[in-house]
Amino acid sequence: MEAEFVAWLRTQRRPRPDVPIDLGDDDAAWWQLSRDASTVLTTDLIADGTHFELDRHRPDWIGRKAIAVNLSDMAAMAVEPQVALASVLFPRNLELATAQAIYRGMWELADEFGVAIIGGDTNCWSGRLVLSVTMLGTPTPRGVLRRQTAQVGDAIAVTGTLGGSLAEHHFTFQPRVREALALHQHLTLHAGMDITDGLAMDVSRLVESSGCGAELWLEQIPISDAAHQASRQSGRSALEHALGDGEDFELLVTLPPEALEQAESIAASGVTLTRVGTVIETPGLWQRQQHGPLIPLEVTGYLH
Amino acid sequence: MEAEFVAWLRTQRRPRPDVPIDLGDDDAAWWQLSRDASTVLTTDLIADGTHFELDRHRPDWIGRKAIAVNLSDMAAMAVEPQVALASVLFPRNLELATAQAIYRGMWELADEFGVAIIGGDTNCWSGRLVLSVTMLGTPTPRGVLRRQTAQVGDAIAVTGTLGGSLAEHHFTFQPRVREALALHQHLTLHAGMDITDGLAMDVSRLVESSGCGAELWLEQIPISDAAHQASRQSGRSALEHALGDGEDFELLVTLPPEALEQAESIAASGVTLTRVGTVIETPGLWQRQQHGPLIPLEVTGYLH
Numbered sequence: 001m002e003a004e005f006v007a008w009l010r011t012q013r014r015p016r017p018d019v020p021i022d023l024g025d026d027d028a029a030w031w032q033l034s035r036d037a038s039t040v041l042t043t044d045l046i047a048d049g050t051h052f053e054l055d056r057h058r059p060d061w062i063g064r065k066a067i068a069v070n071l072s073d074m075a076a077m078a079v080e081p082q083v084a085l086a087s088v089l090f091p092r093n094l095e096l097a098t099a100q101a102i103y104r105g106m107w108e109l110a111d112e113f114g115v116a117i118i119g120g121d122t123n124c125w126s127g128r129l130v131l132s133v134t135m136l137g138t139p140t141p142r143g144v145l146r147r148q149t150a151q152v153g154d155a156i157a158v159t160g161t162l163g164g165s166l167a168e169h170h171f172t173f174q175p176r177v178r179e180a181l182a183l184h185q186h187l188t189l190h191a192g193m194d195i196t197d198g199l200a201m202d203v204s205r206l207v208e209s210s211g212c213g214a215e216l217w218l219e220q221i222p223i224s225d226a227a228h229q230a231s232r233q234s235g236r237s238a239l240e241h242a243l244g245d246g247e248d249f250e251l252l253v254t255l256p257p258e259a260l261e262q263a264e265s266i267a268a269s270g271v272t273l274t275r276v277g278t279v280i281e282t283p284g285l286w287q288r289q290q291h292g293p294l295i296p297l298e299v300t301g302y303l304h
Numbered sequence: 305m306e307a308e309f310v311a312w313l314r315t316q317r318r319p320r321p322d323v324p325i326d327l328g329d330d331d332a333a334w335w336q337l338s339r340d341a342s343t344v345l346t347t348d349l350i351a352d353g354t355h356f357e358l359d360r361h362r363p364d365w366i367g368r369k370a371i372a373v374n375l376s377d378m379a380a381m382a383v384e385p386q387v388a389l390a391s392v393l394f395p396r397n398l399e400l401a402t403a404q405a406i407y408r409g410m411w412e413l414a415d416e417f418g419v420a421i422i423g424g425d426t427n428c429w430s431g432r433l434v435l436s437v438t439m440l441g442t443p444t445p446r447g448v449l450r451r452q453t454a455q456v457g458d459a460i461a462v463t464g465t466l467g468g469s470l471a472e473h474h475f476t477f478q479p480r481v482r483e484a485l486a487l488h489q490h491l492t493l494h495a496g497m498d499i500t501d502g503l504a505m506d507v508s509r510l511v512e513s514s515g516c517g518a519e520l521w522l523e524q525i526p527i528s529d530a531a532h533q534a535s536r537q538s539g540r541s542a543l544e545h546a547l548g549d550g551e552d553f554e555l556l557v558t559l560p561p562e563a564l565e566q567a568e569s570i571a572a573s574g575v576t577l578t579r580v581g582t583v584i585e586t587p588g589l590w591q592r593q594q595h596g597p598l599i600p601l602e603v604t605g606y607l608h
Contacts, residue, residue, distance in 0.1 A: 001394070002428040005403050009426070012407070029422040031387055033442070037341030043425055045391040045436055050429045083335055087349040087436050090305065099309045103316070118333040119346055122313070124306045125354045132349055132391050132436035138337070 028073050028137075030144055039082075040137045040144060042073035048128035053170075054091075054125050059098045061171040063105030069196075070135035071113055071175035072249045076194035078145035078184035079137035081113055082175060086120040087190075089130040102131070113177055142184050150191035150210035154279040155253035157263070159271060162199055162250060163227025165244035170247035179271040180251055192253040200243040200301040202252055203277070204285040210254075215286040215294055216243075216277040237303065242287070244301025254279050309502035332377050332441075334448055343386075344441045344448060344455055346377035352432035355474050356475075358395075363402045365475040367409030367435070375417055375479035376553045380498035382449035382488035383441035385417055385481060390424040393434040406435070417481055446488050449557075454495035454514035458558035458583040461567070463575060466503055466554060467531025467546035474551035483575040484555055496557040504547040504605040507581070508589040514558075519590040519598055520547075520581040522607075528547075541607065548605025558583050 013054055028042035046069065048054045052062045066086065074081040082117065082279065090099055110117050160181050176194070183189060188212070191210060195202045208216040220241060227241035234241070253273075263273040287297040297303075332346035350373065352358045356366050371388065371574040378385040390410055394403055399481050400540060419439065463483050480498070487493060499506045503525065511518040522543060529543035538545070557577075567577040584590070601607075 001396070001398055001400050001403065002426075004400050005394070006426065008400070008404060009407070029387075029389070031339065031422065031440075033343060034341040037338045039337060039343070039513050040388070041389060041423060041440075042439075043389040043423060043436075043438060045393060045425045045427065045434075047393055047427065047429050047431065047434075049431070050427060079448075083333075083345070085333075085345060085347040085438055087347050089349060089351055089434065090309070092305070094305055096305050096308050096312070099305065100312060103313070107316075119345060119347060121349045122306075122310065122480065123349065123351065125351050127351065127353070127431045127434075130349075130351075130393065130431075130434055132347075132434075134345075136335075136345075139472060207318075207437055247406060288331040 013241070015208055032246070033165045038139060039132065040074070040077055040079045040139060042070055043132070043134040044069045044073065045130065045132040047130045054129050056173055057171065059101035060105030062197060063102035063136065064109045065171050066131035066133045067106050067109045067115070068175050068249070069114060069171060070133050071177055072194045074137045075176040075180040076192060078192065079139045080140070080179040080181065081115045081135055081137040083116050083118045084110060084133055084135040086117050087132040088120070088122045089127065090122065090124045091095050091129055092126055094125045113175070140181065140184065145180065145184055145189055145192040146192050147191055147206050148209040148280045150207055150212055150254040152212055152279055152281045155257040155260045155275045156192050156203060156214060156216070156252070156254050156277040156279060157260060157273045157275045158195065158199065158222065158250050158252050159273055160250040161222040161224035162195070162248050163238065163245045164230040165226065165247040167226045167246055169226055173249045175249060176251045182255060182266055182271055183273065187259045190254045192251060193249045195248040195252050197246050198244045198301050199248070199252070200285060200297060201299045204299045206252060206254070207279055208283070211284065213279055213280045213282045213284045215280050216297060218287050218289065220274065220276050222274045240301055240303055245251050308513050310345040318562045332381050340366055340554050342443060344378070344381055344383045344443060345438065347436065347438040348373045348377065349434065349436040351434045358433050361475065363405035364409030367406035368434035370411045370474050371410050371419070372439045372477060372479050372553070375413070376498045378439060378441045379448045379480040379555060380496060382446070382484040382496065383443045384485065385419045385439055385441040387420050387422045388414060388437055388439040390421050392424070392426045393431065394428045395427065395433055396430055399453045410470040417479070435572040442487065443516070444485065449484065449488055449493055449496040451497050451510050452513040454511055454516055454558040454583045456583055456585045458494050458518055459561040459564045460507060460518060460520070460556070460558050460581040460583060461564060461577045461579045462499065462503065462526065462554050462556050463577055465526040465528035466499070466552050467528050467542065467549045468548055469530065469551040470535040471530045471533065473530055477553045480552060480555045486570055486575055487557060487577065491559055491566055492556045492563045494517055496555060499552040499556050500593065501550050502548045502605050503552070503556070504589060504601060505603045508603045510556060510558070511583055512587070514583070516518050517584045517587045517590065518581055519592045520601060523572050526578045532607055543598065544605055544607055582607045
């Protein structure tokens with residue numbers, strides 16, 4: 001049902017010329033309230049058994065994640081997060097201390113990023129834990145970073161290391177808000193998004209949205225320790241984990257290759273940016289090994 | 305757990321002098337984005353088995369309700385609803401047609417009130433249907449209608465008729481957005497909110513928030529047909545239903561008694577406003593019958 005529904009939902013998008021909103025392909029919507037003021041809005045809902053397991057995971061980490069995924073959407077568009085609304089459905093038999101720990105996890109990360117949680121709706125019910133967070137942020141003078149504006153010839157680059165997130169990183173990751181703002185301010189970023197469904201999938205989305213293709217340089221992809229660990233158990237390579245695992249919550253950007261050289265100076269302030277490929281004219285996702293030909297790459301990150 | 309948690313949550317509210325937000329006691333938060341631009345934000349989450357029954361109720365009504373309760377929060381503060389984000393957790397075995405009907409119910413009411421649904425997050429899971437909607441609106445030049453600004457001597461008035469909402473009205477109600485905007489524009493409203501937990505409870509909240517009390521004129525309370533019908537089955541009086549039943553989603557306002565006289569002209573444009581009491585200095589909730597003494601009134605609407 002889900003895939004069918006999502007496909008149907010896409011066909012139902014109706015432009016609203018009376019409301020100055022730019023939906024684009026992004027994870028967040030950009031609303032121009034007045035000539036001088038605009039805000040970027042995003043919302044994510046996480047649920048027990050789907051995005052976390054209440055009986056296995058730390059409650060403060062669960063609360064933290066509900067905020068963190070929204071912060072990552074703010075980072076994806078290089079906007080300054082400002083306020084959030086948090087709604088929670090608690091299982092009726094939940095202990096008070098657990099509910100409090102969930103909220104403390106939300107507040108701690110929100111405080112760290114200067115986000116005020118200004119409202120919400122809490123209920124108890126007979127079902128499992130659900131957290132729904134909406135976050136609003138303010139674009140910087142540089143404007144909003146979009147998906148659909150990558151240009152042929154751009155370098156494709158990522159922050160951090162990739163893969164194996166499900167071990168722990170999908171709870172403990174640092175949303176790349178500061179990194180996105182620094183990169184967007186100091187470099188000429190053409191396009192960007194956060195990596196939520198695996199590098200291969202998200203690169204292919206970004207370039208498709210921009211009407212281009214991408215070649216990935218597999219030897220250059222920064223593989224996390226967790227991806228190596230996952231590889232030992234899964235029988236798949238660490239590279240495949242780095243390409244295909246979800247919930248990295250790192251940044252994916254495209255920019256002129258010469259701009260990338262300036263990234264060194266920004267790297268000094270804590271942001272590491274690794275080039276992993278190039279935006280090309282040929283649609284689709286491709287891999288290239290040094291001096292080798294272009295070979296198709298599965299968007300799942302599975303390597304033949 | 306719920307009451308304990310809510311009490312704890314109240315103690316955790318931390319003012320954020322760095323973020324220009326007025327939390328107040330209202331259902332919605334008021335965020336000043338810039339000198340010229342502000343927005344009012346509200347969020348409501350409804351869940352199967354708690355706010356509706358998926359196997360008993362029309363799916364388009366369920367979707368409609370998710371939007372309607374947020375519109376009612378906009379009405380409560382007399383702001384113009386503009387945009388919404390809608391997240392849905394679908395049960396995994398739900399039929400596509402049901403999912404589509406839920407969304408059509410949301411869109412139809414949103415369209416009717418000029419609200420653009422600009423984003424959201426849909427997932428399937430093993431649990432029951434959950435809908436979480438966040439809505440943003442723009443204050444008019446008259447400013448935002450608040451709860452805590454009722455004045456001693458104010459008339460207490462309500463729109464529509466009250467009670468028996470659970471039969472059908474809690475799905476089919478018309479959020480009082482237009483009425484709130486018209487009343488706020490033409491009359492000197494001192495305070496207002498929407499009636500969600502029963503007239504007695506919500507009047508007592510409004511006056512407590514304003515540091516006053518209220519006397520209600522029980523003979524004047526506009527009782528709905530549905531309250532009379534409910535009375536025939538419940539053994540409680542229709543008046544008790546009008547005082548105590550939840551989910552009326554009518555407007556509750558306070559205003560100078562002389563301003564109320566002008567309400568006639570507004571009534572001609574479709575808004576009926578009935579005076580049901582007076583804001584008094586003595587804290588608490590009281591009932592007064594014509595020429596009779598003040599008698600305490602239970603906030604549950606239960607009459608001794």
